[in-house]
Amino acid sequence: MPLIKNCKSCCKPIKNNDACRILNTKINLCTTCQKAMNPLFISFRVLTYQGLAIYEYNEFMRQLIYQFKGCFDYELCKVFLGNFAQEIRLMYSGYTIIPIPSFQGDDETRGFNHVLEISKAIGLEMMPIIQKTGRHKQATSNLRSREEIYQFLRLKLSPDLRRKKVLIIDDIYTTGSTIKAAINLIEKLNPKKISVLVVAKAMVKKVNK
Numbered sequence: 001m002p003l004i005k006n007c008k009s010c011c012k013p014i015k016n017n018d019a020c021r022i023l024n025t026k027i028n029l030c031t032t033c034q035k036a037m038n039p040l041f042i043s044f045r046v047l048t049y050q051g052l053a054i055y056e057y058n059e060f061m062r063q064l065i066y067q068f069k070g071c072f073d074y075e076l077c078k079v080f081l082g083n084f085a086q087e088i089r090l091m092y093s094g095y096t097i098i099p100i101p102s103f104q105g106d107d108e109t110r111g112f113n114h115v116l117e118i119s120k121a122i123g124l125e126m127m128p129i130i131q132k133t134g135r136h137k138q139a140t141s142n143l144r145s146r147e148e149i150y151q152f153l154r155l156k157l158s159p160d161l162r163r164k165k166v167l168i169i170d171d172i173y174t175t176g177s178t179i180k181a182a183i184n185l186i187e188k189l190n191p192k193k194i195s196v197l198v199v200a201k202a203m204v205k206k207v208n209k
């Protein structure tokens with residue numbers, strides 16, 4: 001009897017004739033959900049640096065990321081990186097990853113850090129040198145609250161990065177305030193280059209006025 005697998009996103013059993021069973025048995029995501037994920041590889045600028053987002057941040061991604069970090073669903077790490085872990089490793093060959101941390105208390109409750117797991121899965125050298133000393137509500141939109149993130153991120157180590165190319169990794173990019181705060185800290189260590197990689201980025205809707 002074939003093993004019944006359930007989709008990591010919608011939880012429905014994956015049919016044996018589903019393309020994902022045939023093409024890729026490593027990722028338990030039904031074809032419908034795989035299509036909904038829709039990797040776009042969006043390039044963007046953050047301050048003066050180059051950023052890349054694998055997905056657009058939409059309701060589907062919001063749910064999936066919540067499930068990943070809120071429900072200890074380690075398996076979802078593979079889902080986010082899909083089949084691109086190796087491509088990303090090649091694309092950023094020679095880079096050192098600096099993951100954006102969560103507030104340590106949250107990681108202790110969760111038992112793992114989701115950004116760290118994604119970073120590990122990419123398989124490049126990693127330097128978790130940034131620490132988050134408090135919780136910040138990302139959803140808050142007023143400028144003062146967004147600026148507060150600067151008070152929460154700090155360097156726990158100050159290694160010499162002059163010979164290093166640095167890849168800052170985070171899960172979600174909305175206002176960019178966290179990434180910018182991290183860049184601000186990392187610039188002080190004079191790395192040769194800074195690039196940014198995020199799992200999902202909110203797209204700014206252009207308003208015609």
Ligand SMILES: [Zn+2]
Nearest residue numbers: 007010030033
């Ligand atoms: Zn599904």
